[in-house]
Amino acid sequence: xxxxxxxxxxxxxxxxxxxxxxxxxxxxxxxxxxxxxYEKIAAEFDSIIEEYTEKFAGVENKKFIVPxxxxxxxxxxxxxxxxxxxxxxSTADPDAKVMKEVTDLAKAEQIKTVFFxxxxxxxxxxxxxDEIGAETAxxxxxxxxxxEELDKGVTLQEIIKENxxxxxxxxx
Numbered sequence: 045x046x047x048x049x050x051x052x053x054x055x056x057x058x059x060x061x062x063x064x065x066x067x068x069x070x071x072x073x074x075x076x077x078x079x080x081x082y083e084k085i086a087a088e089f090d091s092i093i094e095e096y097t098e099k100f101a102g103v104e105n106k107k108f109i110v111p112x113x114x115x116x117x118x119x120x121x122x123x124x125x126x127x128x129x130x131x132x133x134s135t136a137d138p139d140a141k142v143m144k145e146v147t148d149l150a151k152a153e154q155i156k157t158v159f160f161x162x163x164x165x166x167x168x169x170x171x172x173x174d175e176i177g178a179e180t181a182x183x184x185x186x187x188x189x190x191x192e193e194l195d196k197g198v199t200l201q202e203i204i205k206e207n208x209x210x211x212x213x214x215x216x
Contacts, residue, residue: 050186052117053096053204057089088201096122096208103215107153109146111161111169114185115211124211127155129168137168150176157181157214163188181214183207 049055064082068075100106100122108115112130119126129138129146138146150158155178160169162182169180184203 046113046116048114048185049117050200051115051204051207052121053089053092053201053208054121055117056200056204057086057093060085060089085201089204092201092205092208093121096212099212100124100215103212105153105155105215107149107155108211108214109150109155109158109169109172110183111159111164114161115183115207118207118211122208124215129172137165143168143172147172147175150178155214157210159183159210159214161185161188163190181210183210 050059060082064078067078071078106124107127108124109127109129111128113126113128115126118124127146127149129142149155150172155176157179158169158173158176159181160166160183162184166180166182172178173180184207186200186203189198
């Protein structure tokens with residue numbers, strides 16, 4: 045079971061609806077407020093979904109290398125394929141066998157970017173990127189937030205859009 049449901053804009057929109065409905069249920073006096081906030085968030089997610097459905101439809105190679113299997117729902121939403129360096133919950137560096145397999149696949153698929161987890165180690169990503177002449181870039185699993193992001197009040201929508209843009213740039 046992939047617990048990373050919040051990384052998908054489609055799932056995040058559905059989760060926002062559940063939250064708004066439950067808040068309205070326990071606090072009916074403010075139902076209109078919760079519904080209005082949900083409608084705003086839903087429109088933002090719809091815009092993201094529409095933009096990236098169109099962008100990803102125009103790319104040929106839909107494979108991207110991720111630090112661990114956290115982007116399955118994103119891949120499903122946009123008909124992409126994640127290539128993980130580790131399993132769903134692993135935070136350990138991949139072993140030599142996995143590194144070789146991913147390096148060979150990345151060469152064959154002409155992958156130009158190897159992602160690492162924002163706030164985590166980029167060691168494995170850099171090793172593969174150096175071997176295949178690619179770049180590295182971060183993806184957020186939302187398990188880490190910088191002080192700057194906290195101070196700016198960065199939203200879930202902004203993080204999802206940043207992830208999608210990074211993936212798109214790696215494929216375009």
